Amino acid sequence: VAITTYPLGDPQLLPLATNLSVSGPLLTPTFTWDSFEREGYSSFFYPSYPGQLPPLGYDYYMQTVTVRLAEPGMPIVYQSSPFYTNVASYTVGADVLIENKNYLFDLMLTHSDLYSVTPSFITYLESVSETFLPYSTNPVPIPASMWLLASGLLGLAGVRRKFRKR
Numbered sequence: 001v002a003i004t005t006y007p008l009g010d011p012q013l014l015p016l017a018t019n020l021s022v023s024g025p026l027l028t029p030t031f032t033w034d035s036f037e038r039e040g041y042s043s044f045f046y047p048s049y050p051g052q053l054p055p056l057g058y059d060y061y062m063q064t065v066t067v068r069l070a071e072p073g074m075p076i077v078y079q080s081s082p083f084y085t086n087v088a089s090y091t092v093g094a095d096v097l098i099e100n101k102n103y104l105f106d107l108m109l110t111h112s113d114l115y116s117v118t119p120s121f122i123t124y125l126e127s128v129s130e131t132f133l134p135y136s137t138n139p140v141p142i143p144a145s146m147w148l149l150a151s152g153l154l155g156l157a158g159v160r161r162k163f164r165k166r
Helices: 144-165
Strands: 004-007 022-023 030-032 057-069 074-079 090-091 102-116 120-136
Touching: 057 120
Parallel strands: none
Antiparallel strands: 004 120, 022 030, 030 090, 057 074, 057 102, 102 120
16 A cells, blocks of 8 residues: 655645454445544534535635546546545446456545635635555456366376276
């Protein structure tokens, strides 16, 4: 697992994903990790009631998680929409991955400052934390030692059968 953290404007120390794992079908895997929110990194910090917008000129922050996939040394082939930090898994959709290729899974946590100036907001990206995991869509072949073991067992069965007939 390779690790990269980019401090920007007003850097925050962001955590890396922990317990990152892969399960499921080869071409539509599910990646799971420990929730960032469980680690104390909630998606929003603004003391308000649900649905209430911050007052004009109020500064607050937002943290989101994005999943990206790239072939090593190549540009990104897939990027998810940002989602909240309480999410702890992501399943890659069909037709994204191709068999017999190597990919780099990138779990990116971003920290942004949001400042309300009008009915809209200005967003300032401050910090990015990325955790990488190599992923291969190559099917695992049966090793040669298994073929050798199978042929040896068949040979022993044949010899035993030959001696039993006598």
